[in-house]
Amino acid sequence: MRFNKITSAEDFQLINSFDEVKRRLLEEKKYSDRLDKPLAYWALPNDRRLPLAFLGRTIGDLLATPFEELSATPGIGQKKISSLVTLLNRATKEDAGFEPSQAAAREVPAEDNFSTKSPLDADGNFDPSLVSEVLWLRWRETVRRHNLGNERLGRLAPTLTDLPTVIWNTPLEFYMGHSLAEIRRLKTHGEKRVRVVLEVFYRVHETLDLAQGQPHLSIMLRPKMVPVLESWSLDRLVSETPISRSDVMDRLTRPLLQQIMTDAGQTVYDLAAGRLGIESAPQSVRMQARNLGVTRARIYQLLEDCQKIMAVRWPEGRALLDTLCKKIEEKPGEAEAFQLLTATRDLFYASKTEEDDATADEIEAAGV
Template sequence: MRFNKITSAEDFQLVNSFDEVKRRLLEETKYSDRLDKPLAYWALPNDRRLPLAFLGRTIGDLLATPFEELSATPGIGQKKISSLVTLLNRATKEDAGFEPSQAAVPEASSDDNFSTKSPLDSDGNFDPALVSEVLWLRWRETVRRHNLGNECLGRLAPTLMDLPTVIWNTPLEFYMGHSLAEIRRLKTHGEKRIRVVLEVFYRVHETLDLAQGQPHLAILLRPKFVPVLQAWGLERLVGETPISRSDVMDRLTRPMLQQILIDAGQTVHDLAAGRLGIEGAPQSVRMQARNLGVTRARIYQLLEDCQKIMSVRWPEGRPLLESLCRKIDEKPGESEAYQLLTATRDLFYASKPEEEEAGAEELEASSN
């Protein structure tokens, strides 16, 4: 369709809409920093009928082109022109100054297909299809402003069950130099991986967005269970009060098992709890293998997930627990606490990969 001649009320309305958004973008100084951004900046993954011929052109270039010329572009019809107007309007609704440090907290948009405030769907679940380049820019800027680029994805993810193991230790700064479009083109980055990466940035942004920071203060992000366990461990390390088994159980072992449940699921949690004797006598690997109908090597493999999780969630826990074990070793009245403490340390921070032990046991079994 060409707009050299207006033939319907819809054509007339579309021309007026384009002229109105053009006037706003060119005349209002608060939009001047958006004119050199490509139109694709305001496109969402779930948008339909995008004017592909225009996405690489800047806002300023498009506004400098006569409407008749835009509408005469090959492959551009009324619906594509309508999408162009929609994207231009998004540029006026976004309240992100494109010097990121000057970005303000945005107002919610009235556009049902473009949330400027939250990428959560109607059920409260994170939806990567609702993430625009503008939102991604804000999230990256929040991470940069709080110097969190060196933090790894696994440290800050809501759960490790959704995060591929190979990127648990990938620092946030790996993604900070990429646009959303560039991330989607990275090798091995399918929609599932992109979703969890974006959600980590989103959760960090939501936590820190309003924290402007002070030159004499720093904000550290840690998994929720870490500060509580760290405080308990340091208190017991410097204090003289005897440590009881129930104290170790309630203040250390159970919280760590709860994190395993979050990050590895029920099966690994139950195996770890069984090994530590949470609900009864400690279970042997042989017994657990028989109960699940798997090899002992498989049980060791599942239990090793506990070590992998703590190595990314709470790596500082290893030296703290080792120090605690040395302190109460062979102290009168603390033998039961020592047994549980060392068992907890060995399960979550084994000094020797347990798959080696599993392999030795399998070899021994096969020779008998």
């Protein structure tokens, strides 16, 4: 289809829509910062009938091209021109901070609304298909502004169950230099991995977006359990009040186990809880292996997940718990607390010697 001649009411409406969005983008100063950005910045992965011939061209270049010339581009018909107008409208709905403009939201039909605030589906789940380049740019800027590039993905992820172990310790800055399209082309970065990476950035942005930086203050992002556990540990280190087993159980052991449930699931949680004797007497690895019908080596392997999780979630915990164990080691009346405290520390922060001992036990049991 060519627009050298208007042949229908739809043609007339489309030309008027293009002229209107062109006028707004060129005349209103708040949109000047995006004229040098390619049209692709406002395209979503689930968009259909995208005008591929235009995606690499900047907004300014497209607006400087006569409408008749755009419509005469090979492979560009009415539907592709309609998609072009939709993408241009999306650009007008983002101010300098990439927030939706209220005025634009009122002027654009509801079915064309493009949310730059929350890429969540109707059920509240993160949907990577709703993420555009401009959203990604905004999330990266939030991470950069708060100097979080050195933070690790595993430290800030909502859960580690969907995050591949090989990128738990990958710093956010690894992805900050890439566009969304480039990340999707990275080796080993399939749909699942891209989704969890994007969600980490999104959650960080949502937490910090409204935080205004102050020269005398800084913001530290940590798993929710960490400040609570550190506060309790430091308080017990300076207090002379005896520590009870129930205090260790409720303020340390159970919160750590809850994090294991979040990050590793029910099976590892049950094994860890059984080893620590949460609901009954502590279970031996031999007993757990027999109950699950697996080898003891497999049980050790599953329990090792607890150490891997804490190494990324709360690596500072090892030193705190070591110090606390030393403080109450020989105090009368605190034997039960010490026993649970050391068992908890050893499960979540096993030393190299303890790991070697476990391996030696397996070799001996195998008769090697």
